[in-house]
Amino acid sequence: MKIGLSISLLSFAIFSPSAKADITTPQVYVALGDSVAAGATPYESLDAGYADIIADTLSKNGLLAAFSKDFAVPGFAVNNIHDLLDEEEVRQSVSQATLITLSAGANNILGLVRQDAAGRTVMFDQLIANYTLNQMRIQYGELLDEILQINPDASIYAVGYYFPYPHVLSTQQQGVLKMLELVNDIIENEASKRDIAFIDAGADFDPDGLNYLPNPVDVHPNQQGYLSIANSFFDKAEPSLESTDNNIPPNPGMSPFLESLMPPSQSExxxxxxxxxxxxxxxxxxxxxxxxxxxxxxxxxxxxxxxxLINESAARINYLYEPLFSNTLQHFLALKS
Incomplete structure (x- = not known):
């Protein structure tokens, strides 16, 4: 459902401060972020992800007024999501939301990691990682500030990340594990400074990561993994609710907004x-x-x-989902120029 279609049907009562506590009224839910928010699969496609599962669970409990994950864009890093908020359509939807989830930060870091073809070893430059983490910290805080400026009344949830390399040899995991823990620490700290709730997506996900991440060379989970993230959200936002397999909806396909960001296909x-x-x-x-x-x-x-343009764009973002969406950012930048 397009977010603007049902917004006028809602009572302004849902914008009260109580909306930041328990979820007791129908929500206008907007999911922002990267490929994890978009529902990218381990095999280079899009499907229902954690945002869709959250929306379905809310809907079946009479707690959903409208839902959009149009603005969850595979390949986007923190600064790209911030730039996206310059678009009037995006700002309007964010301003009308009562519930917002944000997945941002992984693309700033995971592009630094190099895996072997079998997905068993990883390597990265620690000095570059340290600099990138500090930049991500600054940009993440600025992104949260912008969302709060657009909509200070919504319940905002900063979603953390799971460990995306469970298939890597245990002797190889510690360095990249520490780097991903720092990403989550940054997200949690910046969110806490602004009284925004943090969702620890890895707490229940990581113990079963080998099953949730079936492709050793792809960092995206299967739908059982997304189900775990959805339940981590409800553990924090509304413990009385729980998502099950019955809340995994059919593939919603690519939104018109996301399609507009994709490079046009060559004519026949x-x-x-x-x-x-x-x-x-x-x-x-x-x-x-x-x-x-x-x-x-x-x-x-x-x-x-x-x-x-391609080279400049590639230098500005480390793609989390390069096989299918490596051109998304450069097309987005071209549309904005």
Whole structure:
């Protein structure tokens, strides 16, 4: 449901301070964040995630007025989610929410980690990690401040992260485990400074992480893992509620807003690339296998600009979900420019 469709039907009573305590009235729920908030699967797709499960549980208990995870964007780091709040559609929805969950921070860090092809070893540069963690701390606080500025009355929940590398050899885990613990410490500390609740997503998730993260080289959980995160939310927000397998809804698909951020697909009349992704230089305009002696006409300057944009965008974000969404950020930046 689009957030704006039902907002006018709600009573302003739900904006009272009591909404920050128990969930006793129908909520306007907006999920912000990255691929974990969006419901990315271990196998390069999107499905129902923890936000969908929370929404379904609320709905079946008569506690949901509207729900949107349109603004949970795979690949986004903290500063990108902050930039997203400049969009009028996003600001309006956040301003109308009574319940907000935020998953942000992992993309700032996990891109520093390098795994081997089997997912058994990891490595990262500690000095770079220390600098990145400090930047993430500053940016996360600024993001929370912006959300509070837009909507000081909503119940906001800062969602932490689980340990995403349970398949890594135990001798390899300690360094990256400490780094992820620092990410959660930052989220919890910055949230606490602003009287925002922290959701310890890893508390119940990590003991069963091998089952919740079936793909050793992908950091996204299966739906049982998302179910665990949803119940960690209810443990904090409304202990009388619990999500079960019956609260895992059908795949909601990609939202129109998220689709608008994805790079447009190439039209069918453009010559298809070969398996390597490169155009065959021996094809003429008629598609015949003749070698061309002269360089075909092309806009070289545009190509160089596009390449520059890709490189600059890639440098600004470490993608948590690169296989499917590696171009999302650069397209978002292009739309804003």
């Amino acid at each position: 009349d453009v010559t298809s690339p070969d398996q390597s992704g490169e155009m065959d230089p021996n094809l003429t305009d008629e598609g015949q296998g003749e070698t061309q002696n002269e360089e075909p006409e092309s806009n070289t300057e545009d190509a160089e600009e596009d390449s520059s």
